[in-house]
Amino acid sequence: MRIVGARLEHADSHTLERFLATGGNNALRKALLEMTPEAVAAEVLTANLLGRGGAGFEAGRKWGMLRKAKRRYLVVNGDESEPATFKDHLLVERDPHQLVEGATIAAYAIGASLAVIYLRGEFALGLERVQEAINDAYRIGALGRDIFGSGFSVDIVLQPGAGAYICGEETALLESLEGNRGFPRIKPPYFPAVIGLYGDPTIVNNVETVSNLPWIVENGGEAFKSLGSGRSTGTRLFALSGQVNRPGVYEVEMTKITFRDLIFGEEFGQGLAPSRSLTAFIPGGASSPWFFPEHLDLPLGQDEVAKAGSMLGSGSVIVMDDSSCPVRSAWRIARFFARESCGQCTPCREGGTWIDRIMERIERGNGREEDLDLLLDLCDNISPGVVWPPAQTTICVLGPSIPPAISAAISRFRDDFLLHIKEGRCPHA
Ligand SMILES: Cc1cc2nc3c(=O)[nH]c(=O)nc-3n(C[C@H](O)[C@H](O)[C@H](O)COP(=O)(O)O)c2cc1C
Numbered sequence: 001m002r003i004v005g006a007r008l009e010h011a012d013s014h015t016l017e018r019f020l021a022t023g024g025n026n027a028l029r030k031a032l033l034e035m036t037p038e039a040v041a042a043e044v045l046t047a048n049l050l051g052r053g054g055a056g057f058e059a060g061r062k063w064g065m066l067r068k069a070k071r072r073y074l075v076v077n078g079d080e081s082e083p084a085t086f087k088d089h090l091l092v093e094r095d096p097h098q099l100v101e102g103a104t105i106a107a108y109a110i111g112a113s114l115a116v117i118y119l120r121g122e123f124a125l126g127l128e129r130v131q132e133a134i135n136d137a138y139r140i141g142a143l144g145r146d147i148f149g150s151g152f153s154v155d156i157v158l159q160p161g162a163g164a165y166i167c168g169e170e171t172a173l174l175e176s177l178e179g180n181r182g183f184p185r186i187k188p189p190y191f192p193a194v195i196g197l198y199g200d201p202t203i204v205n206n207v208e209t210v211s212n213l214p215w216i217v218e219n220g221g222e223a224f225k226s227l228g229s230g231r232s233t234g235t236r237l238f239a240l241s242g243q244v245n246r247p248g249v250y251e252v253e254m255t256k257i258t259f260r261d262l263i264f265g266e267e268f269g270q271g272l273a274p275s276r277s278l279t280a281f282i283p284g285g286a287s288s289p290w291f292f293p294e295h296l297d298l299p300l301g302q303d304e305v306a307k308a309g310s311m312l313g314s315g316s317v318i319v320m321d322d323s324s325c326p327v328r329s330a331w332r333i334a335r336f337f338a339r340e341s342c343g344q345c346t347p348c349r350e351g352g353t354w355i356d357r358i359m360e361r362i363e364r365g366n367g368r369e370e371d372l373d374l375l376l377d378l379c380d381n382i383s384p385g386v387v388w389p390p391a392q393t394t395i396c397v398l399g400p401s402i403p404p405a406i407s408a409a410i411s412r413f414r415d416d417f418l419l420h421i422k423e424g425r426c427p428h429a
C-alpha cells in the first residue's frame with residue numbers, strides 16, 4: 001500500500017508532467033471547488049492522521065486548536081536533521097509537487113494566506129526541486145491569486161535552514177524564520193496554534209504529514225482510517241539504517257508489519273551480514289529509547305511501541321549488530337545532542353557536555369567504574385527518573401533526548417562498559 005510514495009516508482013516522479021499524469025492536483029481541485037475549508041478539516045480529523053515529525057499529535061486536532069485571527073500561517077517542517085532520519089529527504093526530492101499540493105490544501109483548510117516550507121539547508125537538490133514545483137504551481141494557476149478560479153489565494157515561500165538541528169523544533173523554527181537565533185520558546189502556555197509566526201496563529205506540520213493530505217482529500221478520511229489499526233492509521237515511511245543488508249526508506253501500512261519484518265523481511269531490510277546477530281535497535285530516531293531482540297515482534301504502531309517504553313518518533317529505525325560497540329554508539333548519539341544544544345537550559349547545555357566527555361573517556365579506555373553512576377546521575381538531572389515519556393527540566397525535549405541512549409547502553413551492556421574500563425581500551429576496536 002502506497003500513499004505518499006505512490007509516485008516514486010517512476011524515475012521522473014519529481015516532474016510536473018508525471019505529477020499531472022498521475023492525478024496531481026485532483027485533490028486540490030476537489031478541495032477548493034467542491035468542499036468548504038471546514039469539510040477538508042473534518043476529513044483530516046476523521047482520518048486520525050498522526051503528525052509524522054516526531055511527537056505523533058493528531059493533525060486534525062491541532063488544526064482545531066488554531067486561534068481565530070485575521071492572519072494565520074502554515075509552516076511545513078522539512079528541517080529533518082536528526083541522525084538516521086531521512087524520509088522527508090526522499091519526499092522533497094522525489095515528489096515535491098505532492099508536497100506543494102498538500103501545503104496548499106492545508107492552507108485552505110486552516111485559512112492561511114501564507115505558507116512557508118522550511119527545508120534543511122543541506123538538501124540542495126530538494127531545495128531546487130521544491131522551488132521548481134512552487135514555480136510550476138504558480139504557472140498553472142495552482143498557487144497564488146484565485147487558485148483554479150475558486151476565490152482562494154495563498155502564497156508559498158521556500159526557506160532554507162542554516163544547519164542547526166534545533167531549528168527543527170517548531171518554536172525554534174519560528175524564531176529562525178523571524179530572523180532570530182534558533183532558541184525554542186517556552187510552552188505552554190502559548191503553542192504556535194495560539195501565538196506562532198510574527199505573533200499570529202500558526203500551524204506547524206511535518207513534510208510527510210502534509211504529503212498525506214492529497215490522498216485523504218481524494219479518498220476520504222474513512223478510507224485512510226481503515227488502513228492500520230487503533231490510533232495508528234494510514235501508512236508511514238520508515239528510514240531503515242545501520243547494520244542491515246538493505247537500508248532504505250520503506251512505506252508500510254501502520255501496525256501491519258513488525259520490526260522483525262522490517263529488519264529481516266525479503267522486501268525490506270533483508271537481515272544482517274552473515275554470522276552477525278542483532279544486539280539492539282533504535283525504533284524511532286536517535287532520541288528514542290533502545291529496543292532489543294525481545295522487541296522484534298512488536299508491530300510498527302504508535303501505541304504498541306509507546307506501551308513497550310519507546311516511540312516511533314521520526315520513523316527512523318537504526319540496527320546494531322554484535323560487531324558494533326554499544327559504548328561508542330551511545331556516545332555518538334550523546335555527542336550529537338550535546339553539540340546541537342542551543343544552550344538556554346543548564347541541564348541540557350552542561351549535562352550534555354559532561355556526558356559526552358565521560359563517554360569519550362570510557363570509550364578511549366580512561367574510564368572509571370564510578371563513571372557509570374555519575375552518568376546515570378547526570379541523566380537524572382536532565383530528565384528526572386530517566387523514564388519514558390521523559391520528565392523535563394528543560395525548555396524543549398532536546399535535553400531529554402540525551403539520557404535514553406546512555407541509560408539503555410548502561411543497563412543492557414554494563415559488562416561491556418566494565419570491560420572498556422578494566423582493559424583500558426575498546427574491546428570492539
Ligand atoms: C530538537 C527537536 C528537533 C525536531 N526536528 C524536527 C524536524 O526536523 N522535522 C519535524 O517535522 N519535526 C521536528 N521536531 C518536532 C516539531 O517540533 C513539531 O512537533 C513537528 O514539526 C510538528 O509536525 P507534525 O505534527 O506534523 O509532526 C523536532 C522537535 C525537537 C524537540
Ligand code: SF4
Pocket residue numbers: 166183184340341342343344345346348349394395396397398399400
Ligand atoms: S533543552 Fe537544550 S536545546 Fe532545548 S531549549 Fe534547552 S538548552 Fe536549548
